[in-house]
Amino acid sequence: MSCPQFFTSILVMALLALMYNPVNAQDDLPNDFDGTERNALLALLSEFNNPFLKSNWTSIMCYKNKPPYWFGIQCVDGRVTGIVLENMGLAGNIKPDALVNLTQLSVLSFRNNSISGNVMGFSYNHKLTQIDLSGNMFDGPIPDSLLTLDFLESLQLQDNMLTDSVPAFNQISLREVNVSNNRLSGPIPNTIVLQSLNSSSFSDNPGLCGPPSPIPCTITNNTPNSTNTHHSHFASIFIVVDIIFLILVVALFIIYCRKSRKMKKEKKRKLVDQEEEEKVDKNMDVEEKGKLKFMDKEMGFELDDLLTASAEGLGKGNFGSCYKIRLCEAVTMVVKRLRDLKPLSSNEFEKNLQAMVGLTHPNLLPLLAYYYSTNEKLLIYRFASNGNVYNRIHGERGTKNRIPFRWSARLSVAHAVARALHYLHLNPISSQPHITAAHGNLKSSNVLLDQNDAVLVSDYGLTSLIALPIASQRMVSYKSPEYQIHKRVSPKSDVWSFGCFVLELLTGRVSTHGAPVGVNCVDLGSWVHRAVREEWTAEIFDGEIAAERGANSGMVRLLEVAIKCCEKSPEKRPEMGEVVREIEDVIEMVEEDDDGDGEFSSVTDYSVPATPVIIANGGGDGDYER
Structure with missing residues (x-):
């Protein structure tokens, strides 16, 4: 066989091999195998010049159905489906064609940054919903x-410097449009979508006019006046156009009047309902007005005692500010001032809180009292002097004042928190069918330690009080994979939050899902999965516990539990009862390995006293530091 014939045969065989095995050739490549999406994101990064994103946006951003590796990026099947970069101080101009290659994009948010220039084009992003x-x-x-x-479905363009007119949006799917506080001008288009919006969606645009804005448009008549026959012909056309325009204005005015009348009736009905509710409140015991409502029994103090006592600010959390109040030498309270609540009446507010009264568990933070008025909502707890688990894990690292957080103590904390969640899942806080998350905001700063180092889970039950848009931004369960994709939370979202919490206990790293503002953090679930996949598990465990004698096998077992809890699919996650049993198996194994002495270091007492001892702290939510 000649040399050219030999090489031709080899080439034909290679082509046939590829034809019969086309899939395996790309099995190890990300779905964005040609790098177009990655290059598009890197082009964005070059415009923003943000140090944090530069250090985070490296290597592959999406790989098959694995969680995304890049901060703020959402992926499905290895394709970029979301960019959410909010409150990061991003600056620069985005090129008009910046999104051309991101054809699978469904969510885009650059909210609350300093980006300037013209808005980019969206001609190639037909799957965008938000x-x-x-x-x-x-x-x-x-x-x-x-x-x-x-x-x-949602378009938020408020608080910019946009000019010109409002496009005639009329997509059937569109439910929210907000262009307020810009420099737009001209009449608001008479489309069904835009005319169904509230006037606040167009407010603070001095040049905008016409309904639903309260500013009417000025009608000008530019009919030419000439004796010339040719000019008279055009004059007639202009008159007809003016008449048609006048008819349209009258029709719009009639529609506006009807809607206005309907809104007035609705407002009047709500006013009547409010007056009826106020009458009900007035029929209540007058002496209860302006007083604290105690959840169990009188505690020997009133609102005036709290207001006149010495106070110390503990910080601002996601849902309010907290204050440490010393009533006397032996009694210290924490008062949380709530904000961003649903518009609840006094009866609705009390009904939601009363649902927590029957929850008694040694690892749950009990609520002592509350106060409700139109302008003030307070929750009262006792102060826990040993801070929270976030500070216990991360506080005073690298200093001589650092008290080591031992492996056995961390295992005890995991066990206590698991038991508290299991109890909550067996005893739902709310009977309302749309409130399905038993806790909703589990993170290390919401796990407290009292003066005896007893573990107390706080901030449960707030899901029924907090407005959904606020909850979706600030509560941990709403950061779960199922909410990002399907806008749904459940008790399995709590399981996912617990998995992230245990990973924080094991790794000593700050979780991005519960990190305070400005703290370096990492998506622990993605990071640990990557570590396991690339077989550098030795770097996973916190050095403070990794060096402890005989601890490795127990830590590996607990890591396996946490990884199961962090499964992307809720159906694959275990129930909290199963999690409790698996952690108890780990504890039993650790006790057997501890030289057979049967002793196991713990930071909590698991016995339930006959009369529950109320020792707690209302800080929670990352509100106070040790």
């Missing part, structure tokens, strides 16, 4: 390419 560019410095017109997005 766009939030509010709170930036975008200028120029609103791009007409937004009109081509047939699946768009």
